[in-house]
Amino acid sequence: MGQGILLSSEANLDFMVHGVFSYELFGQTVWITTTHVCLLIVLLVLCIFAFAAGAAMKRATLVPGTFQNIVELMVEMLDHMVSGTMGRHASKFVNYIGTIFIFIFISNISGLLGLRPPTADYGVTLPLGVATFVIIFFNKIKHQKVSGFLKGLCDPWPFWAPINIIGDVAVPISLSLRLFANVLSGTVMLALVYALLAKIAYVWPAVLHVYFDLFSGAIQTYVFCMLTMTYVADAIGDN
């Protein structure tokens, strides 16, 4: 087949990423998969919501209407979450954390709309983890300087450095694998229910959707953002 990881498909049991079409780029076959399509749909929804929210806030009233209320509630919730964890550094990171929070949340619950959640593809969650890693590294260098960074690397003793490096590199991997595996397990579980119990599955897949898509998705979004904030606050330090 020549297709990459998780691109192959099984009969009757459908939770894999499918290739939509492929093209050649510098001698490599590049696949446009269902993940790209679902990601574009999610981004489209987010863009429409952003424009609607912007338009609503332009003609904002003192006594908010329904939509303005929802937008204000979201912004307040994200502000509260970030400032509760990061304290006085919150103002610099609330935009990024809020963006990834909304993006991951909509991606996770897009299974409710019949899409395959984009976060159930390691190619989506790994860049999120790597972005966190870059922010941690940048803030470490910026706030603790190179000397503090090296001192932290050889924390108890200098020969501890390889273990500390492994610990640093493990952060984006464990962050991205946690999100990926949680969403993937929900997707697989629902695919099993739909494939094996097609005759008797009338109402109770809805309950599973509520658990795996809404509850698990919201929890994992919260955990991803919370851990990102904790790591970044740790990298900034107290001084």
Add this chain to the structure above:
Amino acid sequence: MEFNESFILGCSAIGAGLAVIAGIGPGVGQGIAAGHAAAAVGRNPGARGDITGTMLLGQAVAETTGLYGLLIAMLLLFVKPLV
């Protein structure tokens, strides 16, 4: 020594089953976390929101090891790296 494909697939299925035994650990850990959180709410009902948030965060982190086992099982069953 050459093994045929069905033998390797069968062994992969057994390995996948063994890999998801990793779910025992997070189950015990999450249960302990939830029990302590319930005790904490009993002692200080006012801090219910904070306790719930901390508990969910800790449980989600503890869940990771079980998910690694699940991932290994998925790889063995669907990607078939050994065939």
